Amino acid sequence: MEKIEYPLTQRRLRTSSLVRELTASVKLNHKSFILPLFVEEGLAAPRPVPGLGPVLVETIHSITGVVEKQLANGIAKFLLFPVPAGKQEQLKDFSFATNLVRTLKQTFSERIWIAADLCLCSYTTHGHCGVLDEEHTRLLNSPTVDVLVQYASKLAAAGVDCIAPSDMTDGRIGAIRTRLDALGFEEVTIMSYAAKFSSQFYGPFRDACHSAPQSAGLQNRKTYQHSPLNPADALASASRDEREGADILMVKPAALYTDIIASVKASTEKPVAAYHVSGEYAAIEALAEKGLVNRAAAHLEVWTALSRAGADIIISYAAGEARQWIKEMEY
Ligand code: PBG
Numbered sequence: 001m002e003k004i005e006y007p008l009t010q011r012r013l014r015t016s017s018l019v020r021e022l023t024a025s026v027k028l029n030h031k032s033f034i035l036p037l038f039v040e041e042g043l044a045a046p047r048p049v050p051g052l053g054p055v056l057v058e059t060i061h062s063i064t065g066v067v068e069k070q071l072a073n074g075i076a077k078f079l080l081f082p083v084p085a086g087k088q089e090q091l092k093d094f095s096f097a098t099n100l101v102r103t104l105k106q107t108f109s110e111r112i113w114i115a116a117d118l119c120l121c122s123y124t125t126h127g128h129c130g131v132l133d134e135e136h137t138r139l140l141n142s143p144t145v146d147v148l149v150q151y152a153s154k155l156a157a158a159g160v161d162c163i164a165p166s167d168m169t170d171g172r173i174g175a176i177r178t179r180l181d182a183l184g185f186e187e188v189t190i191m192s193y194a195a196k197f198s199s200q201f202y203g204p205f206r207d208a209c210h211s212a213p214q215s216a217g218l219q220n221r222k223t224y225q226h227s228p229l230n231p232a233d234a235l236a237s238a239s240r241d242e243r244e245g246a247d248i249l250m251v252k253p254a255a256l257y258t259d260i261i262a263s264v265k266a267s268t269e270k271p272v273a274a275y276h277v278s279g280e281y282a283a284i285e286a287l288a289e290k291g292l293v294n295r296a297a298a299h300l301e302v303w304t305a306l307s308r309a310g311a312d313i314i315i316s317y318a319a320g321e322a323r324q325w326i327k328e329m330e331y
Pocket residue numbers: 117119121129166167201202203204205206211221276277278279
């Protein structure tokens with residue numbers, strides 16, 4: 001039988017690590033990363049979170065050391081999740097969050113950029129992201145926005161660089177922007193959770209923030225977060241947030257929603273952030289622990305996918321390792 005030759009057509013560009021490096025169009029950079037930080041009021045010592053491995057809930061005292069360490073890793077942008085000690089009926093006392101922001105900005109000043117997550121799920125007795133009706137069966141839109149606007153103004157006055165509303169009510173971006181501008185906080189950025197899906201993958205986070213929904217009449221967040229079955233709703237919300245003044249549009253979860261990242265990116269000139277959420281992170285950590293994936297390579301592969309889809313900014317619990325891993329990345 002005659003031997004057939006199959007000439008190389010594409011493989012020449014894969015034959016050495018240098019040529020692969022040369023032709024790689026996706027360039028990851030640790031400067032595009034944001035690290036989430038959990039800080040709990042009244043906590044005596046940093047507390048581990050099931051599934052999150054080295055990521056701890058920090059105390060008001062330990063957090064400055066963590067930030068210092070991350071600065072040494074080249075990470076200077078943070079997404080802050082303040083966890084208050086008690087739940088509130090009135091939703092008026094945001095002093096732990098504002099004191100935390102003030103302390104961090106006084107300590108690190110321009111060396112860090114802090115976005116504060118803006119949500120009520122760690123504050124409410126029922127764990128929902130806003131104000132419920134008396135029967136605890138519905139989330140009330142306007143009363144929730146009113147509280148969030150108050151909270152955002154206080155965070156801005158404390159010196160936060162960015163407000164990141166994650167509650168998913170309608171109209172909050174416009175209301176917050178209007179109030180911040182009226183108070184003279186024109187430079188405070190808004191990173192909107194623009195497409196935030198009702199997801200299984202927030203589990204470890206809810207342990208970290210004591211924020212799982214508890215109400216018998218409303219057991220999940222489906223009446224305010226996006227349905228994975230309705231991408232058009234998520235995209236419409238993202239462009240609505242942009243029109244209302246969002247500066248950065250975030251998509252979360254990330255790895256399961258690269259189609260949404262790509263669509264949002266295609267429809268905006270604003271930077272797009274992808275939040276690789278706690279459950280997505282924990283999934284990789286669990287596989288790595290079982291020896292089923294290489295931890296660094298698996299995170300790098302996800303980040304590459306997010307970047308390819310169009311994410312300009314990546315929010316990851318492993319952000320502190322990004323610089324080292326990217327440097328050592330084998331092309
Ligand atoms: C608060 C909020 C959540 C996350 C960020 N902000 C949880 C939720 O909506 O229940 C999830 C982040 C993560 O899982 O890493 N509403």
